[in-house]
Amino acid sequence: MTSSSVDTAASTLALIGISRPGAEWWRTAVIYQIYPRSFADASGDGIGDLAGITSRLGDLADLGVDAVWLSPFFRSPQKDAGYDVSDYCDVDPLFGTLADFDTMLAEAHDSGIRVIVDLVPNHSSDQHAWFQQALAAEPGSPERARYIFRDGKGENGDEAPNNWESVFGGPAWTRTTNTDGTPGQWYLHLFDSTQPDFDWSNPEVGDEFERILRFWLDRGVDGFRVDVAHGLVKSDGLPDFVPAEDAGSMGGDSLDVPYWGQEGVHDIYRRWNRILAEYEGDRALCAEAWLPTVDETALWVRQDEMHQAFNFPYLQTEWDADHLTEVISESLRAFPAVGAPATWVLSNHDVVRHASRLALTAENPQGHGLGPDSPGQPDPVVGLARARAATTLMLALPGSAYLYQGEELGLPEVVHLPDDARQDPTWFRTDGERYGRDGCRVPIPWEADAPGYGFSPTGASWLPQPEEWHGLARSAQDGDPASTLTLYRELLAARRRHDLGTGSLEWVDLQLGDDVVAFRNGDVLVVANTGTDAVALPAGEILVSSVAGLAERAGGGSELPVDAAVWIRAS
Template identity: 75%
Template sequence: MTSAESVAAPALPREAAPGGEWWRTAVIYQIYPRSFADQSGDGIGDLRGVTSHLGDLAALGVDAIWLSPFQRSPQKDAGYDVADYCDVDPIFGTLADFDEMLAQAHAGGIRIIVDLVPNHSSDQHGWFQEAVASPAGSPERARYIFRDGKGASGELPPNNWESVFGGGAWTRLTQPDGTPGQWYLHLFDASQPDFDWSNPEVREEFRRILRFWLDRGVDGFRVDVAHGLVKKEGLPDYTPPKDAGSMGGGEAAVPYWGQDGVHEIYRDWHALLAEYDGDRALCAEAWLPSIAQTALWVRPDEMHQAFNFEYLETPWNAEKLRLVIADSLAGYGAVGAPSTWVLSNHDVVRHASRLALTAENPQGAGIGPKSPGKPIPEVGLRRARAATTLMLALPGSAYLYQGEELGLPEVINLPDEARQDPTWFRTNGERYGRDGCRVPLPWTSEGPAYGFNETGESWLPQPAEWAGLARDAQRDDPDSTLTLYKSLLAERRARGLGAGTLEWVDGLGPDVVAFRNGSITVVANLSARPIELPSGVVVVSSGPLTGRMLPVDQAVWLTGE
């Protein structure tokens, strides 16, 4: 792997007392760089675009930013196919641009978490190019998972595994003389070969990569496909259920997800981060069958956080929400870790649409013009505002996805020719994929590309309704979703809710979620009729109230002060 010269950058001061680490209570804002803001005008967002809007994020009230991949890449999977882990892809800028963004973020009190993709690389990565040019059984091929095929002449793949993006998970090489060769594993696109993490060389290389970014001053890493690095010995056949999400999660004993060997890797990484001053953090993207299993990833010597996908996937149902909240606080608390809370990200249907779907929608499938059970926009936005009002009062750390503070829905009517997600192509259009949650943000109600840039270019087309949802249209509106988020984040911080303790409030009905956290009482009405609020002064409401009645699909914060 190539690398650029490492430049040390100062990090923010960090709490030293155990239990007081910043990541335990932080609100972390995910930036999908290609869709956030574009300073160059080429239609793809960039790091200078991020820097230009750090003031908006500070005004929103977030504690940290998680940057989706910006490293050098052919962009076959929007940067999750990395060709050089220690450089910035030119479409996003330069290492100097990264350093400037990091310095300005830290100066404004915002921490930076970078995405790390250790399960696989790009097929354009130097290591894979060396592997293709080397013979079977060579040290170069041992960095990846190469196998001979089955059948009389090796014409069948080594096993029946399926790619997350559809189709088979194995691709056969063609030798320089034109004859077929070995097969290589790719749990994702064929351009994303999986590393072999049983190889000490792979482990040492990622230690180097971690140090490269830590030396620059980053505050942590979000680890992509953190549950996929280790595969079961022998690579046995496995067929997932038809209704399984693309990243697993609901299935047990999958031979390429959640193997015990991953824990050794993350203990090693934890120790490496501990060599650096302060509280650098690791957050796992790990889709596992239960909260109890996910909690194993955040034991004191492993990851610091893990995404709470069970919470994200919980439907708009009071009983199920109470159960997942209680299980999360108990499960993560049992190992001394904070629970995280998340409603949207770059891989799922935005919750302003998802919470109003009326048909099954497995993770990664997306929604499009022909999808069944499409949401009613007004219902989706009302539930999204209420769900966020509930979530931001919970103890622990919360993740926001860019644009949710504007109430952005999933973009359903993207033209087929505009779609770019590998899932769309590998399933021949059967699954729409994730483009609908990745459309570039609207910053202004007028002007080119709604303020995404000054040229009007946009790598995915923006819908006309973006004008009414633009940040400048919401900034001074007291009833806007942006104003709601600002109010929630300000009150959350002022009242220390992230470090609080939850106490359930009963007696309001089976379809109401209600609890106390410190000085705040939260009431969310998931029933079919308005309910009367208990006593208390309204601090924040997800929507307009009718006297002391809380309408359907709304939530409120009350205080007795």
């Protein structure tokens, strides 16, 4: 373990069991998202698991992150890669056992890494015991009241209760069959038909999720990322709604959607906030809330609700100085105004990786994915340069930040997946019209010359890994001063050394043109060039640069290239 990771362990665990309002760990943490099935496979079956995560914790401590967020590992039929949960209080055998989880959690804490788990409260699997009971029960029964069942419209109830569309494509309603074989009621599923939505107006649902929260809090988890946090409550009467044709699938581009962002969700999270407050160690709630504006997102992190909310308006901002300046300014106004940190993010398991997304030349709505026939194919060289620069910019911002596994290797979106290998429900429900999210979920490479690039000892991989993974593997980048892995290590170490997470931002006009983003955070001057021409590099000691070797060639007349960012010691 490097000295920086030792410092991480000491500084992180120093706060466990100690609550200091305004100094909670989640306000400044850099949190690394682990997509378990694609991170590390210890069993050799081609699907990542908890033992694999445990085996790689040293690499994450060496990288310098403060916490990890694990996408779902609960019992599930895996129709949507674990976001269809059949038992919220057990581990799916694909990933191991509860004992494996406890071992991983303990070793993470020993390494100075906190653990956040994913919670999926909008819907369950259709194999969940509650939904199976609902199907066997009569309309109007207590069992059906846990979900959203409705009679169909039309003379024989043959029409869906409303016109809502599934996020994954196709209708958001599926009709049931009665025990006598006749057509029955319809149930709502904003996602796949195997993911029925809970009815959160039923107090029994809230009580069950309190039990689930306490189950994991009692085991020692440090918080929860809440899936579809803006979707639990639906508008009274379930009115018809047609989203815009180019709207993102999770609602971040639309106002007044009757199934996103309803006022009632806030009461749910106030209850959850009170539950977490009973536990030591500043346990955290982070909202996946796709909303049109920063101000609306900030409503999820008022002081008695969530602690963090992903800054999706920032994630969706193109590589443009004016737009970046605007969204950063708005974020640093809106989130602190309600007592919350800004929570920055560039990639996750639902979006095109930013090493590709930032170089797209055509519209690509969130959730549509990227395939060989998608318009505006990215230039991989431009994409990687912009990704490195964007991360350099992001990690200098005050607040908390999330990283997605593999971005520290500069991994691009995998565009050329065979059709028969794709597994995202979006691909199937749209008959291949949308590629979906498989391209950002391909298992990551660890060892350049090992089977499966070190992901699995057998070389098995649930999604095929491309040949380019060889040169991007962690082993190939380790020790290379020009590698993206080295850049991330340097950024995280310098971020901590200069206390940028707790700092404040001051915009600086360097008179370098409209394509430059420049600000000061403490004793660090940050400059990013989003334009088409190099600009003069301000004088001063270069602390970190997205362009390898820039510090060595700095001096009189030096320039900051296009698609580059740099940290300079402020005078």
